Amino acid sequence: MVDFAELVEQESRGLVAATTAIVGDRHRAEEIVQVAFERCYRRWSRVSQLDRPGAWARRVAINEAISVARRSSTEHRAVQRFGAMAASTAGAAADPLAALDDEGVWAAVRALPREQAAAIALRYGADLGLDDIADTLGITVPAAKSLLHRGRTALRSSPTIQSYAAERADPS
Amino acid sequence: MNDPIGATPPADDDDPVLAAAGARLRRHSSPISPSTVEAAVWRRRTRRTAAFAGASLVVVALLGGLLVRERGSDPETEVASDRPGAPTVGEVEQLLGSLDARPIDPTKVQLVSTVSTFPDCDALVGDLRRVGAEHVGSRGFGGFDALPGGWKTSSRESFGEASADAAQLTPYAPASTVPTGETLGTNVQVAGVDELDYVKAVGSLVFDLDGKGNLRITDTESLSVLSTLDVTPGPDQGGEDGVMPTQVAELLVAGGRVAIFGTETEVSEPVEGDPSATRATTSYLTVTFVDAADPAAPTITDRVRVEGSLVSARLVDGEIRLVTTSNMADLGFVMPTTPNSVEKALEQNRRSVASSTAPDWIPDWQRQDEGPQPLVPCDRVHLPDTFSGVAMTSMVTFPLGTGRFEPAGTSILAPATTLYAGLDKVAISSEVWVDPIDRDRLEFEDWETAIHEFGFADDAAPTYVGSGIVDGSTIGQFAFGEVGDSLAVVTTKGTPWQQNPEVGIDLTILTPDGDGGLAETSKIADLSNGKGEVTAVRFVEGRVLISTGFFGREVYVIDVTRPAEPRRAGNLTLPITVGYFHPLADQQALVIGARDDEVGEGDDRRTRQWVQAQLLDVSDADAPRTVSTWERPWTADGVGSDHHAFTYWPDRQLAMWGLQNTQYPSPDPGNRAAVLRTDGGLTEVAVPLASQPDETPAPCPTVPITDPEIRKMLGADDVVLRCDDKDRKEVEWPRYGCFRIDPGTVARYAPGEEDAAAFFQCSPAPLPTVSRVLVVAGRPMLLTDQTLEVLDPETFRSTSVTYLPSGGRYPF
Numbered sequence: 001m002v003d004f005a006e007l008v009e010q011e012s013r014g015l016v017a018a019t020t021a022i023v024g025d026r027h028r029a030e031e032i033v034q035v036a037f038e039r040c041y042r043r044w045s046r047v048s049q050l051d052r053p054g055a056w057a058r059r060v061a062i063n064e065a066i067s068v069a070r071r072s073s074t075e076h077r078a079v080q081r082f083g084a085m086a087a088s089t090a091g092a093a094a095d096p097l098a099a100l101d102d103e104g105v106w107a108a109v110r111a112l113p114r115e116q117a118a119a120i121a122l123r124y125g126a127d128l129g130l131d132d133i134a135d136t137l138g139i140t141v142p143a144a145k146s147l148l149h150r151g152r153t154a155l156r157s158s159p160t161i162q163s164y165a166a167e168r169a170d171p172s
Numbered sequence: 173m174n175d176p177i178g179a180t181p182p183a184d185d186d187d188p189v190l191a192a193a194g195a196r197l198r199r200h201s202s203p204i205s206p207s208t209v210e211a212a213v214w215r216r217r218t219r220r221t222a223a224f225a226g227a228s229l230v231v232v233a234l235l236g237g238l239l240v241r242e243r244g245s246d247p248e249t250e251v252a253s254d255r256p257g258a259p260t261v262g263e264v265e266q267l268l269g270s271l272d273a274r275p276i277d278p279t280k281v282q283l284v285s286t287v288s289t290f291p292d293c294d295a296l297v298g299d300l301r302r303v304g305a306e307h308v309g310s311r312g313f314g315g316f317d318a319l320p321g322g323w324k325t326s327s328r329e330s331f332g333e334a335s336a337d338a339a340q341l342t343p344y345a346p347a348s349t350v351p352t353g354e355t356l357g358t359n360v361q362v363a364g365v366d367e368l369d370y371v372k373a374v375g376s377l378v379f380d381l382d383g384k385g386n387l388r389i390t391d392t393e394s395l396s397v398l399s400t401l402d403v404t405p406g407p408d409q410g411g412e413d414g415v416m417p418t419q420v421a422e423l424l425v426a427g428g429r430v431a432i433f434g435t436e437t438e439v440s441e442p443v444e445g446d447p448s449a450t451r452a453t454t455s456y457l458t459v460t461f462v463d464a465a466d467p468a469a470p471t472i473t474d475r476v477r478v479e480g481s482l483v484s485a486r487l488v489d490g491e492i493r494l495v496t497t498s499n500m501a502d503l504g505f506v507m508p509t510t511p512n513s514v515e516k517a518l519e520q521n522r523r524s525v526a527s528s529t530a531p532d533w534i535p536d537w538q539r540q541d542e543g544p545q546p547l548v549p550c551d552r553v554h555l556p557d558t559f560s561g562v563a564m565t566s567m568v569t570f571p572l573g574t575g576r577f578e579p580a581g582t583s584i585l586a587p588a589t590t591l592y593a594g595l596d597k598v599a600i601s602s603e604v605w606v607d608p609i610d611r612d613r614l615e616f617e618d619w620e621t622a623i624h625e626f627g628f629a630d631d632a633a634p635t636y637v638g639s640g641i642v643d644g645s646t647i648g649q650f651a652f653g654e655v656g657d658s659l660a661v662v663t664t665k666g667t668p669w670q671q672n673p674e675v676g677i678d679l680t681i682l683t684p685d686g687d688g689g690l691a692e693t694s695k696i697a698d699l700s701n702g703k704g705e706v707t708a709v710r711f712v713e714g715r716v717l718i719s720t721g722f723f724g725r726e727v728y729v730i731d732v733t734r735p736a737e738p739r740r741a742g743n744l745t746l747p748i749t750v751g752y753f754h755p756l757a758d759q760q761a762l763v764i765g766a767r768d769d770e771v772g773e774g775d776d777r778r779t780r781q782w783v784q785a786q787l788l789d790v791s792d793a794d795a796p797r798t799v800s801t802w803e804r805p806w807t808a809d810g811v812g813s814d815h816h817a818f819t820y821w822p823d824r825q826l827a828m829w830g831l832q833n834t835q836y837p838s839p840d841p842g843n844r845a846a847v848l849r850t851d852g853g854l855t856e857v858a859v860p861l862a863s864q865p866d867e868t869p870a871p872c873p874t875v876p877i878t879d880p881e882i883r884k885m886l887g888a889d890d891v892v893l894r895c896d897d898k899d900r901k902e903v904e905w906p907r908y909g910c911f912r913i914d915p916g917t918v919a920r921y922a923p924g925e926e927d928a929a930a931f932f933q934c935s936p937a938p939l940p941t942v943s944r945v946l947v948v949a950g951r952p953m954l955l956t957d958q959t960l961e962v963l964d965p966e967t968f969r970s971t972s973v974t975y976l977p978s979g980g981r982y983p984f
Contacts (some may be wrong), residue, residue: 006207008204014198037206059686066691068694098189106197124191125194
């Protein structure tokens, strides 16, 4: 049986990163992850019996992160912030995302539909594999794969990024 | 690196930009330390206890010291009362010393969606004492009866209300195949989940409660009563000396077994020499099991009383799911009588909570002649992490087939303000607890409601699934439905006791996140454009119909074909106040409602009521339309407040319900039932009249009344009967309602007769009113307050009628 401390040590850094990607605020993200682990601790007798206790804690944190993001209308702000980032960032790239700095990238992720944003955050923020993403979101592996694919495609087809990159390609 | 836009994006599993950004994000993210988590949990549990380390410890030490000196005993070992599990005096004082001067301000409480469980009773009660003592006020936990939708007295009326409200929110129930010749069950909220009612039809039998404490079994073939069984306890159990007798209100039937639910009230003994002592009462839920395998000779197999009162009960696959709430009546709170006694009362009430034991909090049940047993074990009691009041809501399951009460239960410390019961889940809502007396005074911003979901599986106690938070408050029991695997909740902004006809309504979809939470997966905010006031809600295959507005005439269609993305689709304005939606096949719904108009002139001007039915087509969610309309003047119905009054006969596509004549005097007296065909339109098949029972001779000789004074006291058509049996309490006489004339009156007009006979005054009964339309063994029947009448299945003309009186069963 997995040990609670072990679980926190294994999961917390990646989860804080993924949660930050969703809520856009590191301190808020740490708080959300901490509360998720508190809930996990209080129910440890039950959670520890699960096949993947980590998925339970992740799910609690990601759900809360999505809920917080929605409550604070982060999406709207993210879109605005992202627009500003894109307009002020220098440098051209083959991949329009590469034209952004990290904050711009995550702002663009937050502007995605929330399931896609959660999948991207778990894949790249928490560095999880498809199996773990599927477990966390309570969906099948193909569905997780499809979410990731749609998320990435949406990021690159964003009109804001496109227009910014087009400007870069043709400065005239 | 200068490839043009549109170059092949990175492969699916390899996105260097995102991967690199993710790696940097992780590098800059701080891990959480396990010890921080553990410490935070500990802090939350003991935040109050930890906070008093300073000043209050001094108080504790002083009090402790005093106690030691005065009593010469050790507060750490001396228990506060002689009850098992009582805390030590030291523990009580420590808790009291840790409390703020004032109870917790409810406006400052932030609702959270988490709950906690405890490994044993000591841990549970320790937490309950602390949380309870923080919130208890100088009047205890306030006026229990006024809690928003809190526990209800289990009278027939409140049963009807509860189940009627619940039923409004009915997920689409596919028309079950009921071959002609069979028997239709009660009109229910969820297909397969039978609900409480005072009448049940099974095979060719009708089981009903006669309003006098008897279970009555009637064979509809011979139209004769096979048996009448008293299902209340013997006279020594109640009914004497002002004690309210047991009442039985509703029943469930399956496989020849019957469970009957009622209430029993216990009243305290008068206190000798204390004229100010009140007769305090407490009521219990009673469950009586009857074996009716032989309907002519049913027997009681078990009878128990359960602390608290009934919220609702359902029958699924032979298993009963019972939801009860119980308050803290046994703690013995005091009330201040003058301003000066407020502080004393607060102190006393806090002390009562601080010295409480498990039985004070955990409801128990008791079989006659046996000791009480807890309804749920301590480790299955869930405590919301925000105090939601002191009602313990218990979900209990037991099989009906064994004929004995063998409960498996789970509880949550929250008043069930709203209950939804589906096939495999039960959801209740609870709010931050506010003493009713403070409600007008306090102002709350962003009022929220917690939703707690419980799941049911075969042969096991209900399990806690998770909790979620929704904005606003749930609207009575109209508030819930299921969309896919998720729970849909309709809420209005603000607190439940606010009356604001222009508030917004939200539809929130909550989905269990696997363990411990109900995540808000989608939401439609303000779906009625600020017109609030839901009058009825119904889930119809892929749609939610919501009627709103001051007169309940605006019907909004929510498209929930994709549960993750519900959307507000079309709406339409109906000419009626919607009382009830009934889902039909092909995304149609029958709407039953009422309208009125004015007729006549001058002094003869009167309001004329109409019952109207509309067949709605919501297959195009964006363009809902009325397909057909039916209405009848001078009528009223009870379907809006009691969906059991409505019956749908799927095989024949017939909608049937009772109508009351509201015209007086009427050229066409008598009450009827509506029988409408719903095959693509609405066609009136018949409006059968409820016949009076056949006339019979008076059960006792009539007494000629010659004295003009007595004649004046009686109604014009009243008669007086003289029955030789002087102990006779009642007579039943078709077409009449009779009550006994008290012996004092008899003595005045016929001295000497008062000891010789019983006299009854009999008045002509009002015309029978249809309370239920039943289909038993392929034959439609009208159940009224006085009769059971069999109709021809084709013409709906009366074929036979029998006298079957029911005390107090008036549907309107």
